[in-house]
Amino acid sequence: MNFKVSHHLLLCATANKAACCSADVGNASWANLKKQIKHHDLENIDRPEGVVLRSKVDCLRICNDGPILLIWPDGIWYGGVTPERIESIVKEHVLGGQPIEAWIIRRTPQQQRHP
Ligand code: FES
Numbered sequence: 001m002n003f004k005v006s007h008h009l010l011l012c013a014t015a016n017k018a019a020c021c022s023a024d025v026g027n028a029s030w031a032n033l034k035k036q037i038k039h040h041d042l043e044n045i046d047r048p049e050g051v052v053l054r055s056k057v058d059c060l061r062i063c064n065d066g067p068i069l070l071i072w073p074d075g076i077w078y079g080g081v082t083p084e085r086i087e088s089i090v091k092e093h094v095l096g097g098q099p100i101e102a103w104i105i106r107r108t109p110q111q112q113r114h115p
Helices: 022-039 083-095
Strands: 005-014 051-057 068-072 076-078 104-107
Touching: 005 022, 005 083, 022 051, 022 083, 068 083, 076 083
Parallel strands: 005 051
Antiparallel strands: 005 068, 068 076, 076 104
16 A cells, blocks of 8 residues: 655664663653654544654664654654653644754755766
């Protein structure tokens, strides 16, 4: 089945090898990310902007000041994520299109490919 995707959110919340955050804040942040996506109906394939995908990943190779949240296609990395920050990021960045500058720790915009 084909469907449009607006954003993909990757959260390093409960890493096995390294530890960028405590398990408590990681688990709570992941739980709130799932809750916010459901609350805003962002997995609805009929959403005009496309669905919002979420993945809990093992490590994003930052490994401190986590949890780390990477948002594609914007290439914006947030550090020090909390359940409360997740709620603001979903509202302001994902829904409103305005990244929250104060929490951004890295930018890796995608390269344009030329034929
Ligand atoms: S353990 Fe979270 S970025 Fe590496």
